[in-house]
Amino acid sequence: MKLSSKGLRTLVGRSRREWEICGEARNGKEAVEMVKxxxxxxxxxxxxxxxLSGLQAAREIAELGVSCRVLMFTMHESDRLGVEVRESGAQGYVLKSQAARDLIRAIDYLLAGNTFFGAPPAHVKPEKDKPNPGTLFCLGFAFAGA
Structure with missing residues (x-):
């Protein structure tokens, strides 16, 4: 499955109409500036x-002292992935191969103040019912040819 930023915007838009995607960065440096x-x-x-890699950008975002929670999006699965993501200051990750199943749920978890390191069982829900209608997102994706 080939992913595109348009496809992810569509997934978010169809799943949570009340969420606003406020920006899209082409690289990690732009993502940090956009969050700021x-x-x-x-x-x-x-x-x-x-x-600037997503992990490096997450470190810089954590140093900004803003309330933005960071979700890493990756096609790379490894035994160290969770450790690397945590060490970067990000609150979770979603594998690109599982985006259709996990992305919205992961964002819900982060908005509820939780972390998302792999899919919990489907019956487990985030503690908060729904995020506020004013929820804003900054998408930092790098897609070849997108």
Whole structure:
């Protein structure tokens, strides 16, 4: 399955019409600047973004002291992935191969103040019922040819 930023925007738009995608960065440096300027509730960063990787961008976002929670988006699955994501200051990750199943649920978990490191059982729900209608997102994706 080939992913595109348009496909992810569609997934978010269809699942949560009340959420607003406030920006889309082409690289990690742009993502950090966008978070600084727009103050989104959640930033979704591709782990392999150019200029500044998603992990490096997550570290810089954590140092900003803003309330933005960071979700890493990756096609790379490894035994160390969860450790690397936690060490970066991000609150979770979603594998690209599982985006249709996990992305919205992961964002819900982050908005509820939880973390998302792999899919919990389907019957487990985040503690908060629904995020606020004003929820903002800053998408930081790097897609070849997108």
């Amino acid at each position: 300027r727009l103050r989104p509730d959640v930033g979704v960063l591709d782990i392999t973004m150019p200029v």
